Amino acid sequence: MKIQPLSPGRIGAEISQLDLRATTAEDAKRIRQAIYEHKLVIFHGQSPSPEEYIEFSRKIGRPQVYFQQNYHHPKYPELFVSSNVLEDGKKVGVSGTGRYWHTDYQFFQEPLPLVMVYPQILPTAKRETYFIDMQRVYEALPAELRALVEGRRAIQEGKWRYKITPEDIDKALVDIVAAVEKQVPAITHPAVIEHPLTGRKSLYVSSGFTTGLEGLSHEENRALMAKLFAFIEQDAHVQTYSYQPGDILLWENRALLHKASDNPLGEPSKSYRIGIYDELPFYKS
Numbered sequence: 263m264k265i266q267p268l269s270p271g272r273i274g275a276e277i278s279q280l281d282l283r284a285t286t287a288e289d290a291k292r293i294r295q296a297i298y299e300h301k302l303v304i305f306h307g308q309s310p311s312p313e314e315y316i317e318f319s320r321k322i323g324r325p326q327v328y329f330q331q332n333y334h335h336p337k338y339p340e341l342f343v344s345s346n347v348l349e350d351g352k353k354v355g356v357s358g359t360g361r362y363w364h365t366d367y368q369f370f371q372e373p374l375p376l377v378m379v380y381p382q383i384l385p386t387a388k389r390e391t392y393f394i395d396m397q398r399v400y401e402a403l404p405a406e407l408r409a410l411v412e413g414r415r416a417i418q419e420g421k422w423r424y425k426i427t428p429e430d431i432d433k434a435l436v437d438i439v440a441a442v443e444k445q446v447p448a449i450t451h452p453a454v455i456e457h458p459l460t461g462r463k464s465l466y467v468s469s470g471f472t473t474g475l476e477g478l479s480h481e482e483n484r485a486l487m488a489k490l491f492a493f494i495e496q497d498a499h500v501q502t503y504s505y506q507p508g509d510i511l512l513w514e515n516r517a518l519l520h521k522a523s524d525n526p527l528g529e530p531s532k533s534y535r536i537g538i539y540d541e542l543p544f545y546k547s
């Protein structure tokens with residue numbers, strides 16, 4: 263197995279000379295080290311079956327079963343399915359996920375440390391994932407913004423990203439929102455987190471889930487969030503990955519924000535995602 267960092271300044275490393283199906287315990291250990299070091303690892307030319315893909319995730323950590331069932335593959339609950347392709351005339355998973363800046367499960371007390379994406383059907387127009395390195399963003403944060411976030415807790419809310427399901431038909435929006443709020447109430451995490459192994463600090467906010475900082479007024483938060491997200495999401499911070507058939511990406515949510523590309527022509531698109539717990543605290547407390 264060979265680990266080759268991308269060119270200087272780029273996030274990630276390519277891992278070659280490995281068939282994921284034959285990953286040994288020693289390979290898995292090196293892959294995990296590479297994730298903590300490079301934040302993103304890229305495998306090319308892979309073709310594991312769903313069972314083999316899940317088996318690989320078990321070598322890296324503990325695969326997650328997503329909290330909402332409508333995202334699950336009907337046979338393999340560990341597979342979070344993003345697909346607009348009917349199978350046997352039936353909808354499978356959710357058609358298009360994560361098309362906004364976020365980091366997975368940020369609105370849970372226990373966020374998801376690692377995530378892996380394996381596209382099954384690539385639309386021809388584009389299939390990309392965009393990344394922002396929040397460790398570098400933290401280091402580059404202007405002093406004025408840094409002073410505002412340092413030592414504060416950020417409010418994280420998942421409810422605005424809830425996807426309407428067939429069971430919601432005939433329900434009032436106010437009742438749907440109340441039910442989602444009950445399931446995923448707003449929570450807080452430190453606005454700046456420290457990596458449990460490397461000690462590197464990340465700015466842990468996203469325009470997808472973060473609605474403000476605790477202790478600030480609504481108006482102060484509106485102004486601050488607009489400034490923060492404009493700084494974070496500037497083009498110079500964004501790295502694009504364009505998928506080729508057989509690619510699998512695995513990255514660390516402690517360090518990176520990500521966003522999936524949209525599908526402008528509505529072409530067939532399908533991906534299997536697996537969230538992975540690495541059994542480390544998400545951040546140093």
Ligand code: AKG
Binds near residue numbers: 390523
């Ligand atoms: C998500 O499902 O949360 C994602 O962001 C997936 C990213 C991708 O599929 O490109």
